[in-house]
Amino acid sequence: xxxxxFTVTVxxxxxxxxxxxxxNNYLALTKNTGNLLLFTCDxxxxxxxxxxxxxDIHPDAMHPGHIFEIAAHGAAGALATHGGLIARYGLQxxxxxxxxxxxxxxxxxxxxxxxxxxxxxxVDDVIKLQQSSxxxxxxxxxxxxxxxxxxxxxxxxxxxAINQAHQHGLVxxxxxxxxxxxxxxxxxxxxxxxxxxxGVSLGADFIKIKPPIHAQGxxxxxxxxxxxxxxxxxxxxxxxxxxxxTLYEQIHVGGTAGAALGxxxxxxxxxxxIARSFAFAAIIHDQVDVETAxxxxxxxxxx
Numbered sequence: 001x002x003x004x005x006f007t008v009t010v011x012x013x014x015x016x017x018x019x020x021x022x023x024n025n026y027l028a029l030t031k032n033t034g035n036l037l038l039f040t041c042d043x044x045x046x047x048x049x050x051x052x053x054x055x056d057i058h059p060d061a062m063h064p065g066h067i068f069e070i071a072a073h074g075a076a077g078a079l080a081t082h083g084g085l086i087a088r089y090g091l092q093x094x095x096x097x098x099x100x101x102x103x104x105x106x107x108x109x110x111x112x113x114x115x116x117x118x119x120x121x122x123v124d125d126v127i128k129l130q131q132s133s134x135x136x137x138x139x140x141x142x143x144x145x146x147x148x149x150x151x152x153x154x155x156x157x158x159x160x161a162i163n164q165a166h167q168h169g170l171v172x173x174x175x176x177x178x179x180x181x182x183x184x185x186x187x188x189x190x191x192x193x194x195x196x197x198x199g200v201s202l203g204a205d206f207i208k209i210k211p212p213i214h215a216q217g218x219x220x221x222x223x224x225x226x227x228x229x230x231x232x233x234x235x236x237x238x239x240x241x242x243x244x245x246t247l248y249e250q251i252h253v254g255g256t257a258g259a260a261l262g263x264x265x266x267x268x269x270x271x272x273x274i275a276r277s278f279a280f281a282a283i284i285h286d287q288v289d290v291e292t293a294x295x296x297x298x299x300x301x302x303x
Contacts, residue, residue, distance in 0.1 A: 006027075006034040008022075008026045009227055010023060011203060013203060014169060018168060018169035020169075022169040028078075028138055029077040029138050029139060030258075031077055033285045035251075035257045035258045036173075036206055036231055036258040036259075037075065037258055037259060037261065037281050037284045038099065038173065038206075038208070038258070039071055039074070039077075039079045039261065039266075040081075040234075041067040041079060041080065041081040041262055042082060042101045042104060042141075045104040045106060046107065047106075047107055056237065056267075057267045058268050060268075061267050064089065065092075067079060067081065068090075068092065068093045069093075069270055070270065070273045070274055070277065072095055074273065074274045074281075075274075075277045075285075076261075078139065079096050079099070080099035080173070081100075081101060082101045083121045083125060083126065086098050086100060086135065086137075090135045094136075095136075096135075096136065098136060098138065099138060099139040099141050099171075100121065100126045100139075100140050100141070101140075102120065102122075102126070102140050103119045103120055103121075103142055103143055103157075104117060104143070105118060113180070113181055114148045114181055115145040115150070115179050117144075117154060119142075119161070122161075123165050123167075123170070124164075126165075126170070139171035139172060139205075140170055140171075141172070141175060142161050142162075142173075142174055144158055144174060144175065144198070145177055145178075145180060146176060146179075146180075146183075146195050146198065147179055147180035147181075158174060162202055162203045171205045171206070172205050173205065173207075173231075174202065174204040174206070174207050175260075176195040176207055176209055177195075177209070177210055178210075187210070187211075187212050188212070189214075190220065192209055192211070192218075192220075193224040196209065196221040196224040196228075196230060207225055207228055208231050208232070208260045209221065209231075209232060211256075215246075215249040216253060216254070218232070218250060219253070222254060229257035230256045231256060231257055231258045232247075232250050232260070233259075234260065234261035235263070235264075240297060241290070243276075243280070244283060247284070248283055248289065248293075251284065251287075259284065264276070265280075271300075279293040280293070
């Protein structure tokens with residue numbers, strides 16, 4: 001399949017002097033394709049140790065450096081994690097593109113009844129880390145829980161963070177989820193389209209969502225997102241063929257621009273995780289079919 005040349009659309013809130021910086025960051029994250037494979041690894045805060053140790057989780061996943069090894073040798077556009085973890089390990093992996101997650105919460109107690117993801121870092125903090133380290137920090141990420149009683153506060157902080165990030169030429173990925181006592185079903189296609197509309201209204205470059213059950217339902221959301229782009233959360237570890245098939249359908253049926261994958265990559269051994277990342281990247285960046293992606297995986301495993 002031939003890949004169409006991609007041109008970055010620069011938002012109007014990017015200062016003229018930062019437009020090339022933004023363009024470079026966008027192209028680096030998307031491997032010059034406009035599509036994004038984001039290696040999302042904010043789980044140490046969000047899920048504590050449950051995603052890193054247990055039945056069917058490879059022992060490699062226990063060490064915090066595992067995700068950096070995968071990012072350095074795999075095919076994702078960037079590693080997305082919290083700023084402190086990047087500060088601890090980033091200098092050992094200077095070739096990696098980074099997205100700093102600005103906010104977070106744990107899954108302890110009753111916080112999911114009306115979740116509130118507190119802001120842990122400001123955009124200024126990110127810029128200071130970028131300047132002091134010289135690391136390739138290409139963007140920031142922030143989470144919103146729509147349906148929570150705290151959504152107004154989170155919306156305000158997200159809008160401000162997006163604007164501030166754009167002032168510095170950073171790409172912004174917004175995690176938007178339907179969670180809270182007001183939400184009876186978080187997989188309703190019409191509601192998911194609604195949160196996509198919120199994302200573009202805030203000015204997000206990419207909007208990470210939990211997809212509806214069927215890929216056809218994604219089409220409504222990708223249209224509602226306008227010229228912001230939808231990427232889907234990967235969720236729990238899945239067999240590779242199933243994960244590739246779902247990803248292919250999300251892109252070619254649902255119209256998405258990639259995926260944000262974490263557990264289905266990092267819960268594997270280092271070698272398998274890297275091989276999986278190449279399979280997913282081939283579907284996202286090179287538009288290959290599932291069988292070709294699996295062949296790429298097999299070659300990486302055998303190497």
